[in-house]
Amino acid sequence: MAHRTKGSKLFITVLYVVTSCSAVPISDLLDRASQRSDRMHSLSRTLTHELDSHFPPIGRMMSPRPSMCHTSSLQTPSDKMQTLQVSESDLLSLARSLLQAWLDPLVVLSASARTLPHPAQNAISNKIQELQEHSKNLGDGLDILSGKMGPEAQNLSFLPFRGGNEIGQDRISKLVNFHFLMSCFRRDSHKIDSFLKQLNDLLTDDSGFYSWPTKHFHEVYPRIYVGNAFVATNALRLRRLGVTHILNAAEGNSFMHVNTSAEFYAGTGLLYRGIPASDTDHYDLSVYFEEAADFIGKALAYKHGKGKVYVHCREGYSRSPTLVIAYLMLRQNMDVHTALAMVRQKREIGPNDGFLRQLCRLNQRLAAERKSWNK
Structure with missing residues (x-):
């Protein structure tokens, strides 16, 4: 994974102008991405809270560990300090890889939510559909951005989902597996949100404005x-x-x-x-x-x-x-x-x-x- 160097300014410059050549200011593009990822992560938090409110005690015992999430093999920075050391191209690639890895699982979650044995089934189903929409729109935007940034930003890690189209046969297994997938998604949506906010912050100073000249x-x-x-x-x-x-x-x-x-x-x-x-x-x-x-x-x-x-x-x-x-x-x-x-x-x-x-x-x-x- 590449680290940030003095070439960051060059990267930002190229990104800034190629985005503008498409008549979309870089600040607007990254702001939109940050807003979508923030909304996506907020939805995932709400969903897991709703699931937790009616999650049977036995389900907590049966729930798989987070390390068993299908995206766990992807090496990602574990805290803000590590994130600051990752190059901009790699941050974007990580976000895109995680989004790509959730295309199929979100389809499974959406289909399963319609028959989920949960009192808030309708609300959960609607929020899952909204998650799919935000995920798709965010992915499309990041694909456009990566296409403007050169080969390094277009690298994707393949993270196959092997869970199949069914999350379980009985009530408990459905709730456990649904809850597990949502917990994994919540974790990954937090990572995506952090990576994109870091990308956005690279263009601004502490006041939220573009860096001002340091000399006359x-x-x-x-x-x-x-x-x-x-x-x-x-x-x-x-x-x-x-x-x-x-x-x-x-x-x-x-x-x-x-x-x-x-x-x-x-x-x-x-x-x-x-x-x-x-x-x-x-x-x-x-x-x-x-x-x-x-x-x-x-x-x-x-x-x-x-x-x-x-x-x-x-x-x-x-x-x-x-x-x-x-x-x-x-x-x-x-x-x-x-x-x-x-x-x-x-x-x-x-x-x-x-x-x-x-x-x-x-x-x-x-x-x-x-x-x-x-x-």
Whole structure:
């Protein structure tokens, strides 16, 4: 089982953008998965409590041990500390393997619930059907997610269920076996819920927000800096960094923008270009991709390849990294995953969902152009 490394940020970046290319924000996808798994686990707890309320004493003596569950052979982390050491791909694979292992047993439970000798038989039967629905929807969502994450996330452990279609012939055996299966499912649903919550937590900090940049600026590609307005308005500091060009991705005088211009840098020797972008999902930043790429390219070529460019917005988090990613795609022939991963490895960024979709469309266009050139 792989352990988490510094490659986690790269994994999250790739996962983040490929999900957005499907027009589904990663936060929404994992939130939905967590909600479904939480509901599934809650239902399993309710069901076992209802079964316990009318479980005969002899049944407790006859009930198999948890180690006899058909999923017990799957090695899973036993506590939160161990879970933190497991790679994201393995966490998803474990959750999918457990869900897959319960497809047939849930069918057996659903069929058996209709004739279960229990006072709450109707309620139990309805909840089992709801469990099946949540399990299927969750499994479908995780299958889509794993398909976007590469080979490691698609590994599945086969855990055959050999219990057959009947859970018992007499009243006691039916209750005992039904209770045993539900206890196993409750245990596994708790694991699934824990794994998915851990995956979701990887994308957020303690406050529940995406990780914020830890420094004012970072060099995300040789001689390309992405940063915030604080450094952008300090010409002396920029000159000390060796910066020759400034690209303001948030030019304007509102609270969402940075009010600089060519005149602001007059006499400093810094060459300026401004783009009046807003950090909203519906803003079309893609109309400036070529212009920004040209400016960055000229900056790097300045003085025989000695130039440095500082690309910024207010926080250096959404607008400015999006323009740098577009440059890497347009001028360095990177695909969207590679470009975004390269920037994300150097700086904590979070292009909004609209910008990510625009990068995905650019990726599709460039891929189509390359394909036509190769014909």
